[in-house]
Amino acid sequence: MYDLTDVLDFDELASVRPGSNILVSGPAMSGKEDLAMSVLADGAEAGQGSLVVTTGERGETVLEEFLDRAPGADESTVSVVDCRGDGSRRGEATAGGSYLYHVSSPGDLTGIGIGITECLEYLHNNGADDGRFALTSLSTMLTYTDRKTVFKFCHVLSSRFDSAGYLGLFTIDSSAHDDQTLQVIKQAFDGMIEIRESDGQREARVLGLAGQPTEWREF
Template identity: 30%
Template structure:
């Protein structure tokens, strides 16, 4: 079930009367900075600052999902544990075994053999989105990370995957948050992928939000997180 946009819930005013989106349903967020910057922590904060009608989803291609979950608990978000959904493309590499069953058995965990299996990642993502929307909630999905996907597949394949993935998330009124190491890829590659996102967030504590067409506006990350938390 798709969720409609509620202007009172999803927009805020900036200076000069400019209204920008703050993660309204269907938003796609790119968190990018250097390899040493705290992107994952920032992305987790954005994942945790969700309203009550969204469920957290992690598509993990770089970090053990249980480790990410522990970081959310440590940050004081233990209540998210029971609403947690995972697409795990890491565990098979950690165990050194091929995952035979893509369904973890609880409709909350799906396994993919490798981050290079974008078809499997896409299928598991679709199943997860269906499981979340059947609860009447919307998904807020964290993809950790685009840089790992680019290590396994060409930029053209990753672009096509993101185009489809972001479209599926938007179709059900979800929010997509995706992490990339901007200094690990050619500027042209990062720039091309960036066109698929509405919001660009970096470790410089400033968020750039597209306001339509080629125009954009910026606001401090602290204000955005505070606003999102107030909406929850």
């Protein structure tokens, strides 16, 4: 079971079943990615594997920031798939012993799949049999491919992480899509963490993981 309460204090997040996939939804600049990275860093500090798929930042930057956030992490169980697209598909171990895979574009779903497979294998070979995964963000992917394809992609990834026993987090910018799109994408996940910001204060609530939606709570 995965305990997320050090990052987000909700009873519903105290023991999340391995293989659960959660959508992290909120408007732009509300701290979705920060939250997802904190959840991964928390796991890394506890000896779990970490796998980040990024559509927006350089893989090297993501890796560096992640290791700053999780100074106690074993670098050999941290991996990043960079799909901003700077050339062809390739994977390499970094000087620090982490794994970095490059994909040609956020629309290259096969490449992302190969990257995820290689990262999972690398983490497994370095002793991480459970771990946490984050994809930031589905909103970028939705600009490269249609809703149908992204929905199926989410479902297939969720199935893969389910059988790997990982915890998956996928961020989406709720202000960038219509209701129908959000409603459909939501269905590919086991639950959702929703974020909002008012008067400079960030609040979150949890939906779908156990019983009714929770109350909004500051974090």
